[in-house]
Amino acid sequence: MKRLTTTIYTECKGMPELHKGSYFHSRELMEVLEQVPRQRPYMVVVTDEEGRELSHMLGIVRYRTLILPPYLLIHCRILGEGVYADPTTKDQLLGEMLNTLTHKLDNRVLYIEVSNMSQKMMGYKQLRQAGYYPVNWMSIHNSLHRHAPEERITEKLQRRIDQAHERGVRTELVKTEDDFKAFSRLLRKHHIMKPKRYIPDDIFFKKAMDQDGAELFVTKYHGWVIACAAVAYSEGDAYLWYSAFRRKTFHKLHPDTMVVWDVMKHAYEKGCQHMRFMDVGLPYGKNPYREFILRFGGKEQSTYRWFRFSIRWVNKLLAWIYRE
Secondary structure, three states, X not given: OOOOEEEEEOOOOOOOOOOOOOHHHOHXXXXXXXXXXXXXXXXXXXXXXXXXXXXXXXXXXXXXXXXXXXXXEEEEEEEOOOEXXXXXXXXXXXXXXHHHHHHHHOOOOOEEEEEOOOOOOOOHHHHHHOOOEEEEEEEEEEXXXXXXXXXXXXXXXXXXXXXXXXXXXXXXEOOOHHHXXXXXXXXXXXXXXXXXXXXXXXXXXXXXXXOOOEEEEEEEEOOEEEEEEEEEXXXXXXXXXEEEEOOOOOHHHOHHHHHHHHHHHHHHHHOOOEEEEOOOOOOOOOOHHHHHHHOOOOEEEEEEEEEEEOOXXXXXXXXXXXXX
8 A cells, every 4th residue: 555644633624525424423513523512523534645545534532520529530531443444444544543532531531432333343453553442332223224123023012002192292303492402401310320321512412413424303292301312423324323212201101212212213214224222321221222132123232342541550450351
């Protein structure tokens, strides 16, 4: 391969045109992140000696305030392996981009997390060489291209859904300011006791909603917002990115079931190939949320999440604990 030039951009200004591909590595998402407090995008772009873009990958640095020491947590997340002009060069270019971004962020963030790779063994060698260690994880996706969602669920679940619809439960796209406020309020209240789950500033959701790459939903019952969800669309698939529900208050209406089902039906009618769930909980043997998602007829798949801590002894210790 010809001589490569690898550049990191933190703003879209001056960045070359990029190949279309994953929404999670797109200029559109980077434009959103530029305007969001407590987040900063790092777009790694590899070009050849003639200035042609060969690949790019987006890392998202997040700044989180905590009520306990260290009070400020800075970490970076990479969603997927990036976009490549020529898939046959993926291994070499992935290693180049990982090494460049890791070197740039070393000692600037506490840790870097790489998740949602297209295949379990994708980038295994390159990530190992860059000092990352893998943690066994689980992912779930529902196929929407061969059978309708109704064909993949039990009769009991279908009756529950039908009864909720008959009682007046409806899921709608967020279009008004009141709906957006209700979406934000429920999402933050639902996750207030879940420190692992990072919820971006409202600006993130507003800007993403204005683009074609994402949609926000609220599930209502006679004017009450009982559930909400944020969905991203990328390469023909729908991704359930964030969700929340008032499961205890409206238990008999099953708001968790209704928002997932209605969003999935919307993706099916939109022509999406799959419904993918971005986060189905920690990788423990028994996980209630994962079992709940599987009721919709999805497929469970073993995968890896990769981590690298900037504190070397911590990284070595965790790599030893999670050794294969």
